[in-house]
Amino acid sequence: MELSPVMESFVLHWGEMGSRWGLNRTVAQIYALLYIAGRPLPADEIADTLKVARSNVSTSIRELQAWELIERTHEIGDRRDHFVAETDLWTMAARIAEERKRREIDPTLAALARCLSDVRMDDGIGKDAVARIRAMHGFLESASGWYEEIRDLPQSKLETLMKMGAKVARLEAPGKKPKKKKGKR
Amino acid sequence: MELSPVMESFVLHWGEMGSRWGLNRTVAQIYALLYIAGRPLPADEIADTLKVARSNVSTSIRELQAWELIERTHEIGDRRDHFVAETDLWTMAARIAEERKRREIDPTLAALARCLSDVRMDDGIGKDAVARIRAMHGFLESASGWYEEIRDLPQSKLETLMKMGAKVARLEAPGKKPKKKKGKR
């Protein structure tokens, strides 16, 4: 597939950014390519376009499937697998959030729980330190619980909630004026 | 400072996790140490405890200050700088969120905006591809705007909002039963 300059720049930037999002560069570029292409592409065409090894594409596709960001499809008369990107951005964001929670929050929670259960066997730790570990565990757990509650909301409800957020910000915090413009940092 | 087994495990796990959070391992360990210590520590004591080079501590502390996760303090009769961790977890989470937005969202938005402005000079790109770029830009911009609106809410309002989230989930989505237990994956 031939990329126009803007498309190329889109793909390259996604690659850059992807690495800050927990995807690696190639994985992110492949997603970007599929997103911008808007049609199913086979692995070899992806490799051609991005100038990376086929094997690398294969691995990356595997990862994208784990994130559920792309889907396998088939074309009649072609037994190669083709892949399309998830184009609904709410879904995309949700998938990324889900995977990141799984990688970033859940293991932390587990580790903290283990710390708390080991506390009784540790006579070298102070009461206050234990309290701080407990506080962190509790905090993460409630954040995690909240996330799980809203995770499955349909998009429309989520939008409602976001509007409510804005309202809460404006009505219930009279000390702050509602902003008309974004503040600079 | 002597670490008890549980404290050590806490610090090590934070180190592991920190790297998934955008901090590097040492930076995260230092934060964890300061958090668990619950009192100001000087740089050399940190280096001793974690067995890392003093210079490394210096660099990491600089980064933690950029994240605003620690603060410099002084003890009378000691001219060394001491450092304490931010112990309020809401604040901690907010700081991490802020920095991540700055690193992950803002540059992406800028790149997308650049793509859109370059579109007129690119005759090789299709209308639908442009529409997809525009969609992504719009999505990120509104998410970013929402974040900015709730960012400055005091903790109490945020908690209100979270409760509202739960309510919206339960009352307005009658198709889904409210869960009593977490699902397994």
Add this chain to the structure above:
DNA sequence: TAGATATTTCAGAAATTACCGAAAGCAGGA
């Protein structure tokens, strides 16, 4: 101002992570 201690900077070493290409593994069709 000298002398001592504390802190930062920086170039290279060490460790981690991503990538490639060769070869093995797996299906569907003859």
Add this chain to the structure above:
DNA sequence: TCCTGCTTTCGGTAATTTCTGAAATATCTA
């Protein structure tokens, strides 16, 4: 069953990131 086209795995290499130790800088005391 074998053949054919594709996918996956794996060992080695390249690139990137993190860490260190030495030197430079800054700050306090006398």
